Amino acid sequence: MVNVQRKKTKSPNKKWADKVYQKLLQQHGQLHWWPADSRFEVMVGAILTQNTAWSNVEKAIENLKFADMLSADAIVNVSNVHLAKLLKPSGYFNIKTRRLKNFCKWYLQNGGYSCLRYWSTTKLRKELLGVNGVGHETADDILLYAFKRPVFVIDAYTRRIFSRLGCITGEELYDELRVEFESQLHKSNKLYGEYHALVVQHGKDVCKTKPKCNDCSLSSMCEFD
DNA sequence: ACCCAGGGTCATA
DNA sequence: TATGACCATGGG
Numbered sequence: 001m002v003n004v005q006r007k008k009t010k011s012p013n014k015k016w017a018d019k020v021y022q023k024l025l026q027q028h029g030q031l032h033w034w035p036a037d038s039r040f041e042v043m044v045g046a047i048l049t050q051n052t053a054w055s056n057v058e059k060a061i062e063n064l065k066f067a068d069m070l071s072a073d074a075i076v077n078v079s080n081v082h083l084a085k086l087l088k089p090s091g092y093f094n095i096k097t098r099r100l101k102n103f104c105k106w107y108l109q110n111g112g113y114s115c116l117r118y119w120s121t122t123k124l125r126k127e128l129l130g131v132n133g134v135g136h137e138t139a140d141d142i143l144l145y146a147f148k149r150p151v152f153v154i155d156a157y158t159r160r161i162f163s164r165l166g167c168i169t170g171e172e173l174y175d176e177l178r179v180e181f182e183s184q185l186h187k188s189n190k191l192y193g194e195y196h197a198l199v200v201q202h203g204k205d206v207c208k209t210k211p212k213c214n215d216c217s218l219s220s221m222c223e224f225d
Numbered sequence: 226a227c228c229c230a231g232g233g234t235c236a237t238a
Numbered sequence: 239t240a241t242g243a244c245c246a247t248g249g250g
Contacts, residue, residue: 034231050232054245055229091230091247099233135233155231200231208229228250237241 016167017184019193023218025197028205032198034145039113046112046141047133048090049100060090072104078097087158098135106131113146121149144196150189152181152201157203164207220221 036042042063048057063086064070080097087100097192106127110116116124121143124199127137136154143149154177163170168177185191202218 046231048232051230051245052232053230053248055249070249071237089247092245093247095245097231133233137232141231153231157231164235196231203231230247230249232245234244235241238239 016165017099017160017181017186019132020162020218021097021185021198024202025194028201029196030194031197031201039146040069040072042146043107043142044070046138046145047103048087048096050092050096050099050135050138052091056090060087062164063087063089069225072107073225075100076108083207095133102132103134104206117147121151125151128190136178138157140178144189144193148189150182150187150192152177152178152185152192154163154181155200156194157199157207158196161199161203161207161218 034042034045036045045057045063046059060071062197067086069075069083069086080094080101082092083100087096090096094112107116110127119127123146124143125139128134128142129136134142138154140151143151144153144158154174158172158177159168162168163185168180172180181195182192
């Protein structure tokens with residue numbers, strides 16, 4: 001008998017994800033994400049919020065609502081210049097015009113939510129990533145908050161906060177981090193949804209500055225070795 | 226005036 | 239695989 005798989009994964013209990021969640025929840029409370037009136041609005045918001053402050057996205061979404069354009073049919077049929085005007089406050093309006101149309105075409109071609117809801121999470125993610133303008137985070141936002149799939153969303157705040165805590169390096173590939181969080185937490189779209197909301201809220205409120213997190217309530221948890 | 230925000234694509238090496 | 243340029247508004 002040669003070396004039996006000595007693969008015990010050094011630290012079986014790297015359970016920092018749950019501890020940090022409890023801390024964040026205690027500090028910020030339930031946030032009830034994603035803020036939107038419909039699933040489709042979630043999807044639109046996920047695309048418009050790319051590298052953009054949410055306050056600016058809200059203005060663009062209000063424009064779409066006021067113009068009665070918050071539907072896939074309306075978006076694919078309107079001219080690019082007109083759509084770009086509505087999206088203007090969210091920034092990158094020319095690019096986002098194309099991205100939003102790309103997404104809506106895909107959405108309609110596949111029968112909309114009533115058909116897509118039956119797809120597996122794996123297939124949905126693969127197809128979403130095939131839409132030009134939809135990357136990992138946008139796809140997972142849509143999977144989690146619009147399709148209610150248990151998918152943990154990774155964003156810049158996640159990397160910043162958890163690398164400061166010493167839990168991760170911050171250089172990991174997107175899916176590596178997603179799988180790491182998902183492996184530590186029970187598979188629940190409610191949990192993942194609240195968690196991501198808390199991460200963003202904490203990032204905006206507390207861990208704003210780059211260099212260090214001095215006055216951070218999580219700093220007491222920096223002893224994970 | 227400067228920095229950043231709830232990213233992603235494309236060209237290049 | 240990995241780096242850099244580019245996209246553009248509004249608030250601090």
